[in-house]
Every structure is written in C-alpha cells, then in structure tokens.
Amino acid sequence: MANNDDLAKSHNRLLENNRAWAADKQLRDPDFFARLSAGQSPEFLWIGCSDSRIPAELITGLEPGEAFIHRNIANLVCNTDLNVMSVINYAVRHLAVKQIIVCGHYGCGGVQAAMTPKDLGLLNPWLRNIRDVYRFHEAELDAIADDDARYKRLVELNVEEQCRNVVKTAAVQQSYALNRYPVVRGYVFGFNDGLLKDLEIDFEAMLGNVQKIYNLAT
Template identity: 35%
Template sequence: MTFDFLATVKKQYSTVPVDRDFIRRSKSGREQILWVGCSDSSVEETDALGVPREEIFVHRNLGNIVSNGDLSSESAVEWCLNLLKVKHIIVCGHYDCSLIDKGDGSVLGGWYKNVTKLHALNEDYLRKSDSSLDYECRHRKLEEVYVLAEMDWLKRQENVRKAIEEDGLQIHAFVYDKHTNECFRLVEE
C-alpha cells in the first residue's frame, strides 16, 4: 500500500499540547497503548501521558517508521492488536530528529524510502506556499507531516481498520519537543 504523499503534505492540522489525562488509566493495569517512537527520542511515554508504565507497550525504531515493511514493526502492531487488544496506537515523532531530516535511503537499504519522497514534496510545497519559513520551521513541519503519514498508513491496514471498527481502536499522532519537554497531538482539521 502506498502513500498519497501530496495529500499528506497539504493536510491542515493544528498542534495541541497533550494533556496528562488524554488517555485515562485503565482499571485493569494491562497494556492499553502501543507507543511507536523514535530510537533517539528522549521522550518518556509515561511522563507524556500520565499513565503507569505497565499500560504502555513501547516499540522504537529509527524514525518511528511503521510503513516500510519492517517485520519488527509489523509484529509489534499485530501483537498489540491481536493479543493485547490495545485501545490506542500513538505514533510519536520528535522535533530535531536527524534521522527524518537527513535520511536519504541509500545508506540503510531503503529504510527511508518514504521519508525521502515526502521530504522532497514537503520542501517543494512549502517553497511555493510559504517561502518565508526558515530551516527550523520547515524541519518541524516535515516531522509533523511524516508522523501524520505514518498514522494514515496505519489506518489503512486491514488489521488496524478491523480493530477500529470492532474494538474502537484510536490512532493518534504526537510530536515531542525536547527543548520545552512537551508532547503535542496533531489534530486534523
């Protein structure tokens, strides 16, 4: 399944601080959240959400990528949907992620194939729509757009669609800002 990269780049959304009670603690004390994060992120999932550690299943990889056919990522999603029956999947990127910004796909055997395409389209779109944005703003926008793309890709997967329809699964896009130690939700308009 492929991305509609241009539609992703053009999405309208807002960034909203994540409230510590955004996801309420479960009474069962079992995993209710799959957190997909970046290997080099310094975000503490429990701090961002205010839920106990035992309620979060964490999967980290280079660039919080789930859409590139990686068996580890696919296995984590399957495990969490079918066995743990999580109620939430959070894809959390972070600003200043050098993996997302500089990954060109050549070094890591195509790990970044979608990032590379999205990066080029995002730069082109931002140049045409708002050429006044500086490097940092463009990079932040790229990270946000990429997290939204990963969330969209997840929503199109058959097992995820089924869990959304039958079990009420919710998918969320977050970005973390280590300079302010804040996590933000990306809310589509």
C-alpha cells in the same frame, strides 16, 4: 577509547538504580509486582523514535503495563518492516489496545538526514520513506522559506503519514469495524519545553480516505 573502570561504573549504576526503583515500588505499592506478573492489558500502543531523550513512560507519566512500546529511527511504520507490522498485529489482535499513538519529535536526526542530499549507505532504504513523505508534500514544504520551519513541518507530516500507514493495516481496520477501537493519534515532542503537541489527526476522515483504496476491513 572507553575506560574499563568507567564502563563498570556505568554498568553498576544501572543495577543500583534498578534495585532502588524496585524497593521504592514495593514500599509504595506492595501489590505492584504481583499485578505486573499477572499479565498485561495496555490501553496504548506507542510507536516512537529510538532517540534516547524521549522515554515514552517518563514523558507521559504512564506506569509499566499501561503502554505497549515500539521504537525505531524516525518512528516509521513501513509495510515491509515485519517488526513494526508484528507489533501492530499483536497489540491490536491480542492485547486489544484502545489507542495507537505515533510520536515524533522536533530535531529528529532521521528526518534531518533524509533532507540531506548524501549517500548514507545502509540507511538509504530506511530514509527513503521520509523522502517519500517530502515528495508527497513537496509543494507545501518548498513554499516554506525558512529551513528550520520546513524541517519542523516535515517532522509533523512524517508523523501524519505514519499514522496513515497504521490505518492501512488490516488489524486496525477490522478491529475498528468490530469494536470502534483502536483510534490512531499523532504527537510531536519538543525538547525546548518537554511538551507533546497533539496533531489532532481526524481519525475517522483518515480511515475513510484510506479505505477508498486500502480497504481491508472484511
């Protein structure tokens, strides 16, 4: 059971840290909050996992206003998820982001759960999207004997598939046809070294393959 005093201390720590952060920003850059309140024009849309250990701005050194952020379990981009579809539409059509990054991470609990043959209740429909990724790449994954290596590869393939789902959207296809942006990239974060691995997604090739069936550019 949570101790009320401990909860109060944790709550107060958030507010104290916020005051310290605001004071430091004001000292280092007196115009910072004036610029922040004037509006946003981020270059990046970041679609990441909800895992608390991967704060996008901290691991990339981005400042407030530089990235539009969306996070969910296992960094999924599902066409039936109005939340992520709305985020992509707004980021592309209204904020005119230049780059969209899908970032997964090794040790992802969502991916691990999807590899577990177990009824997980409400999570089943969500995790089915990752299980579908496994099905798409079943031959490659089943050929990997080591469980940990197979798990890591599924993390990477999941990021690639979510990048493909981003490319399938009308907003991305139409904006790229008109403006040559946004470009879609896939990263995987490693807890062991704190580094982002660029999966080097061939965006042009992916777009071309997607549009053979999912052409929404006009």
